[in-house]
Amino acid sequence: MxxxxxxxxxxxxxxxxxxxxxxxxxxxxxxxxxxxxxxxxxxxxxxxxxxxxxxxxxxxxxxxxxxxxxxxxxxxCPEPVFVSTENSPWQRKAIINKTCLTFQGIACRSCQDVCEPNAIKFKLRLGGIAQPELESGSCTGCGSCIRSCPVQAITTSESDKDNVGK
Ligand code: SF4
Ligand code: SF4
Ligand code: SF4
Missing domain, CATH: 3.30.70 (Alpha-Beta Plaits)
Structure with a gap:
């Protein structure tokens, strides 16, 4: 070849x-x-x-x-592989998966604690514990929450259709 x-x-x-x-x-x-x-x-x-x-x-x-x-x-970068930083950096948003501890009945708010734009809200479920919901409009896709999660339940995507809160 x-x-x-x-x-x-x-x-x-x-x-x-x-x-x-x-x-x-x-x-x-x-x-x-x-x-x-x-x-x-x-x-x-x-x-x-x-x-x-x-x-x-x-x-x-x-x-x-x-x-x-x-x-x-x-x-x-000396090459033309980036757009101007005056534009939005990306459309990326956090995705919170069902492996989140709160869906297993275990209390956790690690992701909320590190999210500076306060894009993760916790809603108390009837008879259960509070579970996270992402406010897509506030999420910057910075990734802080990903490392904070003890069970790697958070990823990011250019689409938020997989979010458990959707
Ligand atoms: S994107 Fe590629 S060319 Fe640009 S700085 Fe990074 S490694 Fe270098
Ligand atoms: S990616 Fe950043 S802004 Fe979005 S929910 Fe996670 S910590 Fe918050
Ligand atoms: S922190 Fe983000 S914007 Fe800054 S150099 Fe690293 S990847 Fe680029």
Whole structure:
């Protein structure tokens, strides 16, 4: 296999990847096409939420940290793979899954405690304990709640249709 076709094959694999690219990054295929993997964005990230796995491209790992939307990654990148930070960083929102402890009858409010925009409200269920509901409009997709959850019940998505509160 030629180097070029191998590269295209690998790019195809990355295009199908579920990796979360940095905030303000452009469409996945175009990002992969333009990013030179110089790692400048990773080096400058103030929370170290950006990582690179093996030979892949920069991605967000919310198990490490949250994104503060400082914009440094977009500003430092020498390639045209980010939009202006005057735009919204992304449409990403938190998704709270049924594995949340409160759905197993165990009280927990860890996610609410770390959510600065107060996007997670707890509603008392009849005969049960309070369970979280996400206010999508307030969620920035920062990822703070993800690391705070003791059972990894929170992810993020560009769509909130999977939220248990929906
Ligand atoms: S700074 Fe830009 S080109 Fe360099 S690794 Fe990050 S996204 Fe890719
Ligand atoms: S906006 Fe800041 S905190 Fe978020 S990924 Fe970029 S450099 Fe890191
Ligand atoms: S992603 Fe950030 S803003 Fe959204 S619910 Fe979690 S902590 Fe709150």
């Amino acid at each position: 030629s180097v070029l076709s191998r590269r295209n094959l690998l790019r195809g694999q990355w295009h199908r990847s579920s990796a979360i690219r940095p905030p303000w990054s452009i469409d996945e295929a175009q990002f992969i096409d333009g990013c030179t993997r110089c790692d400048a964005c990773i080096d400058v990230c103030e929370t170290q939420v950006l990582i690179v796995k093996g030979q892949d491209y920069p991605e967000v790992d919310f198990q490490r940290a949250e994104c503060t939307f400082c914009g440094r990654c977009a500003d430092i």
